Structures are given as structure tokens and as C-alpha cells.
Amino acid sequence: MARASVLMIVVGLVANAAPPKRPAVDLQAMREAMGAPADSATQFPSAASYAHFLRARLSHHEGNHRGAMDELRLALASDDANPFLLTQLAEQYARTSELERAEAQLKRVIDKHPDYASAQLLMGRVLYEAQKTARARAHLTRAIKLRPNDPDAYLVLTQLWLDQGKVEEAVKTVEELGGAVPGEPIGYRRLGLALAERGDAARAERLLTRAVERDPGDIDCWTSLARLYETSGRTEKALEAWGRAVERDPENKEVLVSAGRMALRAEQIVEARAYFDQLLSLGRDPESVVKVAFSYLAMHRLTDAAGVLDAARKQNEEPRLHFYAGLVHERVRAWAKAADAFDSVPKDGSDLSYEARLHKAMCQSSLSQHKPALEAFSKLNEERPALSGLLPAWARALERAGKVKDAETALLKAFATSQAAEVLDALSGFYDRQGRQQESIRLFSEALVKSPKDEPLLFALAAALERRGEWKRAVDTMRLVLEQRPTNTAAMNFIGYTLADRGGDLDEAERLVGKALEARPDSAAYLDSAGWVAYRRGQFERAVDLLERAVAESPDEPTLLEHLAEACAKANRKQRAEAVLKHAVQLLTASPEAADRPSQRTDLEKKLKSLGG
Numbered sequence: 001m002a003r004a005s006v007l008m009i010v011v012g013l014v015a016n017a018a019p020p021k022r023p024a025v026d027l028q029a030m031r032e033a034m035g036a037p038a039d040s041a042t043q044f045p046s047a048a049s050y051a052h053f054l055r056a057r058l059s060h061h062e063g064n065h066r067g068a069m070d071e072l073r074l075a076l077a078s079d080d081a082n083p084f085l086l087t088q089l090a091e092q093y094a095r096t097s098e099l100e101r102a103e104a105q106l107k108r109v110i111d112k113h114p115d116y117a118s119a120q121l122l123m124g125r126v127l128y129e130a131q132k133t134a135r136a137r138a139h140l141t142r143a144i145k146l147r148p149n150d151p152d153a154y155l156v157l158t159q160l161w162l163d164q165g166k167v168e169e170a171v172k173t174v175e176e177l178g179g180a181v182p183g184e185p186i187g188y189r190r191l192g193l194a195l196a197e198r199g200d201a202a203r204a205e206r207l208l209t210r211a212v213e214r215d216p217g218d219i220d221c222w223t224s225l226a227r228l229y230e231t232s233g234r235t236e237k238a239l240e241a242w243g244r245a246v247e248r249d250p251e252n253k254e255v256l257v258s259a260g261r262m263a264l265r266a267e268q269i270v271e272a273r274a275y276f277d278q279l280l281s282l283g284r285d286p287e288s289v290v291k292v293a294f295s296y297l298a299m300h301r302l303t304d305a306a307g308v309l310d311a312a313r314k315q316n317e318e319p320r321l322h323f324y325a326g327l328v329h330e331r332v333r334a335w336a337k338a339a340d341a342f343d344s345v346p347k348d349g350s351d352l353s354y355e356a357r358l359h360k361a362m363c364q365s366s367l368s369q370h371k372p373a374l375e376a377f378s379k380l381n382e383e384r385p386a387l388s389g390l391l392p393a394w395a396r397a398l399e400r401a402g403k404v405k406d407a408e409t410a411l412l413k414a415f416a417t418s419q420a421a422e423v424l425d426a427l428s429g430f431y432d433r434q435g436r437q438q439e440s441i442r443l444f445s446e447a448l449v450k451s452p453k454d455e456p457l458l459f460a461l462a463a464a465l466e467r468r469g470e471w472k473r474a475v476d477t478m479r480l481v482l483e484q485r486p487t488n489t490a491a492m493n494f495i496g497y498t499l500a501d502r503g504g505d506l507d508e509a510e511r512l513v514g515k516a517l518e519a520r521p522d523s524a525a526y527l528d529s530a531g532w533v534a535y536r537r538g539q540f541e542r543a544v545d546l547l548e549r550a551v552a553e554s555p556d557e558p559t560l561l562e563h564l565a566e567a568c569a570k571a572n573r574k575q576r577a578e579a580v581l582k583h584a585v586q587l588l589t590a591s592p593e594a595a596d597r598p599s600q601r602t603d604l605e606k607k608l609k610s611l612g613g
Contacts, residue, residue: 392426
């Protein structure tokens with residue numbers, strides 16, 4: 001299949017290719033052309049011959065290559081030695097994959113007209129398609145010598161070298177084209193784009209830079225350069241390249257999204273909004289809105305994401321926009337706004353509809369609207385009892401409504417039939433909130449007697465033991481997970497964090513957390529653990545750096561904020577510590593259920609007071 005692309009390298013085949021976009025006038029080239037001898041190969045002996053040739057071209061452009069062959073044979077009837085017509089006939093053979101006939105036809109042309117460049121070029125292509133690469137190179141080289149200002153043979157030869165893995169030879173051929181036709185970007189462009197796709201960044205950048213020097217309006221080259229700069233961490237150059245691409249095509253939605261995302265990563269918020277606003281001004285279609293919203297979400301700018309989605313919801317009834325808006329509002333614990341967005345998803349029986357109904361009921365429960373929430377959960381259970389997340393959410397709603405026994409009964413019933421992770425987490429959390437951790441430990445321990453290697457059960461038991469203060473047993477339990485699956489980063493992180501938090505072996509903690517972070521460098525949980533290990537070692541500046549990165553990934557987690565505040569205080573960054581603690585207290589005030597422990601808000605208020613805040 002790689003070779004099949006060669007026929008597409010140059011638009012059309014040989015002498016009758018479609019004319020390229022009109023270039024700027026080159027007076028010197030015009031003088032050379034006027035002084036050059038006419039090519040008699042394209043002369044026709046009669047009007048009939050020319051008419052058949054024209055019909056052949058019409059058939060060719062309609063994809064009727066057999067019809068084109070018939071017309072060319074009629075044209076050759078009055079001029080059977082015309083190399084132009086014979087080459088055209090060979091082209092039609094090649095188009096129908098009759099490579100041997102094409103080769104034989106071209107051989108007859110070249111034997112009589114060895115200096116006919118079009119035949120040499122087509123022979124090179126045909127032989128290349130037939131994997132006769134050595135002979136193909138010879139004919140392509142000959143075509144270049146005969147017509148050094150024609151890019152076609154250079155491009156085919158470049159593709160041939162590239163397919164053989166001889167990149168330096170391909171680059172050399174492109175450089176020869178650049179020297180033969182100064183100002184011509186096509187060789188640099190095509191090879192540069194191909195090498196960028198293959199991951200050969202250094203060569204690709206060099207060639208694409210040469211291409212945009214010759215054609216500053218080439219948007220594909222600018223976007224490829226921008227991505228190369230991004231990958232190598234050259235933010236300023238990437239921003240400049242994306243800006244050039246936008247200038248060339250200000251209505252290209254993909255370019256606008258990419259430019260906006262790059263600006264966000266560079267913390268150039270004004271520029272990012274300008275790109276995104278320009279994109280949305282072209283039409284608030286759901287795909288564009290979602291891309292912009294997700295771009296903000298990726299940089300943890302939840303308010304901006306919610307604003308984009310809410311604005312789009314007013315103009316578009318696309319269900320996904322309402323659902324995504326609900327999720328964002330839910331993430332920042334704006335329960336009423338989230339419930340309204342979820343309620344706007346049509347109740348049409350689709351999977352998205354059921355998901356929206358579930359999330360709306362969860363929001364109602366968080367707003368203490370217990371009666372409608374429980375009614376909604378009950379109805380969902382009747383219609384879609386296997387809906388993922390339904391049971392744990394329903395049990396939590398029952399607990400909030402004061403129906404603790406009903407919540408426990410529902411969870412135990414689910415536990416009897418399934419030890420799925422979501423059921424274990426819900427049951428463990430329930431007993432933890434009720435101050436009955438020993439009961440979850442008993443349940444999980446008994447279940448492990450029957451299934452001693454069950455990973456979710458081992459995780460649940462370890463977490464329950466740690467919360468009860470039996471951290472050594474918790475670590476030993478989690479080691480069983482690592483014995484079964486040594487690459488389990490969650491288990492590494494659990495053990496590492498617990499050892500650091502509880503006064504265990506810091507060397508082992510650092511090793512395990514480091515391995516987990518290596519596998520997932522953007523994990524807020526793993527960054528937090530690494531920061532806490534550094535804090536316990538007294539490396540407060542390093543701890544602040546790691547914990548700032550953790551908070552950047554998950555800015556509304558009170559425990560991460562608490563850790564960061566403590567590290568800042570130790571690193572003599574009092575103002576930052578105060579600001580972080582105030583934010584954490586605000587979060588816990590708005591949503592007490594977000595607390596990691598019952599006394600967390602009170603503890604944070606005491607720490608804030610001790611700082612003078």
C-alpha cells in the first residue's frame with residue numbers, strides 16, 4: 001500500500017496533469033521558455049487525431065480508462081509513432097494496474113526517443129510501482145537531467161528513497177530540487193510533512209522551515225511546525241507558528257482550537273479566549289463547543305468551561321451540551337445549576353437520558369431535596385436496575401435522608417451478589433461515616449477467605465484498615481496486591497503514601513511513589529504523595545513544587561490543599577499558605593461531604609488562625 005501513494009505524489013500523470021495554482025510571474029523563466037525549442041512530441045498530424053485525444057482525456061477524467069485507451073488507439077491510427085500519444089496510452093495501462101503492458105509500451109517509446117522526459121518519468125513511476133527500484137531510480141534520474149526544472153521526477157525519487165528508509169538520500173533529492181527551482185516549496189513541504197508524521201522531528205523542522213520561507217501561506221507546514229515546537233517544549237515558537245496558521249486561515253476550526261489550547265498552556269488567557277471566541281463566532285455547533293469546553297477543563301478552568309457550555313445551551317438543544325454542563329457544575333458542587341442542566345437532557349430512553357436522570361437525582365440529594373431524589377432513584381431502579389453507579393448513589397441518598405438502615409440493607413444486598421469496586425467503595429464509605437469501620441473490615445476479610453486474590457476486595461480491606469488506624473496491616477494487605485501485579489501503580493501509591501503519612505520507611509515510600517509517578521506523571525494523587533514524602537523528609541521547597549502541581553491538576557480537593565498549605569508554611573510562604581487554607585475552608589463550607597475526615601474543616605480553621613489569617 002505504501003507504493004500506491006506514489007501516483008498521488010504529483011497531481012495527475014505526466015504531460016496532462018491538471019495545472020497548478022497560478023504562481024507569481026517569473027520573467028526569467030518566461031524568457032527561457034520563449035527561447036526554448038518547441039516540443040514536437042505534442043504535435044498532432046490531423047484534426048481527427050487531436051479529437052480522439054481530447055475524447056481520451058474526457059474519458060480519463062471520468063475514470064473510464066478503458067474508454068481512454070480505445071480513443072488513444074484511434075488517435076495513434078494516423079500517427080502510430082507519436083511518443084506523446086504512446087506515453088498517454090502507457091499511462092492508461094498504469095491506471096488500470098497493467099504495469100507490464102505499461103512498461104513494455106514505455107520501453108518502445110524510450111528506445112526511439114530516449115530524450116523524451118515524460119516517458120522517462122512515467123517509466124520511473126511504473127517500475128517503482130512494480131518494485132523494480134534500481135531501474136526506477138535510473139529512469140527518474142534521467143528524467144531529472146532532461147527536465148531539471150520540473151519537480152515531478154524529484155518528488156517520485158524522494159518518495160522512493162523514503163520508502164527504502166534512505167532519508168538522507170531523500171533530503172538530498174529535495175535539496176537538489178530546491179537548487180534547480182529556487183523558491184519552489186513543494187519538495188521541502190512534502191518531505192517535511194512526511195518526516196514529521198514519522199517522528200523525525202529534527203529533519204522535519206528543518207525542511208518545513210525552508211518550505212514556509214518559500215511559501216509563507218502554507219497552513220499545513222505552519223501547523224506541523226507548531227506541533228513540533230510544542231513537543232520539544234518551545235512554547236513561544238509554537239505560539240508564533242499557531243498564530244501564523246490562524247492568519248493564513250482564520251476560519252479553520254481545528255487550527256483555532258489548537259492555537260487556543262497552546263495559549264492556555266502558556267497561561268496566555270486573553271489570547272486563548274480570543275482564539276476560542278473566534279472559533280465560536282463561526283457557529284456554535286456542538287463539536288466546536290465541546291472542544292472549547294474540554295480545552296478549558298484540561299487546564300482546570302472549570303468556570304470558563306461552564307460558561308461556554310451554558311452559553312451554547314441557550315442556542316442549541318444538543319443533549320450532550322446540557323449533560324456536559326451538568327457534569328462541570330457538579331464538579332464545582334454547584335448542585336442547583338447542575339440539576340437544571342441535567343434536567344434539560346431529553347427523556348427519550350437513551351443511555352445519556354438515564355445518566356442525566358441519575359446525576360440529577362444525585363444533585364437533588366446533595367441539595368437536601370430528599371423526597372424527589374429518592375423517588376427518582378426508585379423509578380430509575382424500576383426502569384434500569386443495572387445502571388452503573390445507581391446503587392451507591394441511591395444508598396448515599398437514603399443515608400442523607402436519615403434512612404440509615406435502608407441504606408445499609410441496600411448495600412449489603414448488593415454486596416451479597418457482587419463485589420464490584422463501586423459497591424465496595426460505597427459500603428466502606430458508609431461504615432466509615434457511621435464510625436463502624438470494624439464491620440467493613442469483618443465483611444471484607446470474610447469475603448477474602450473465599451476469594452483470597454480478589455484485587456478490589458484487597459484494596460477495600462486495606463483502605464478500611466488504614467482509616468481505622470491499623471496502617472501496618474493495611475500496608476501488608478496492599479503488598480499482596482503488588483505480589484500479584486507488580487506494575488499496579490495504585491498499590492504502589494497507597495503503600496508509599498501510608499508509609500510517609502504514618503511514619504514508616506521513607507526510602508521505600510519514595511521509591512514506590514516515584515515508580516507510580518513515572519507511569520502517570522500528571523496524576524494529582526501521585527503528585528500529592530510525592531510531595532508528602534518530600535515534606536516528611538524536610539524537603540519543603542521540593543514539597544511545595546510537587547504539591548502545587550497536584551493542586552493544579554485537581555484544584556478543589558481539600559486534602560491536597562491542606563498538604564500544600566502545610567508545606568508552604570514550612571517553606572516560609574505564609575501568604576500562599578493562608579490563601580490555600582481559605583480556599584479549602586470555603587470548599588468544605590459549601591460542601592461538608594468533601595471532607596476527608598469529620599474534623600477537617602475545624603482543623604483547617606485552627607491552622608488558618610495560627611497563621612494569623
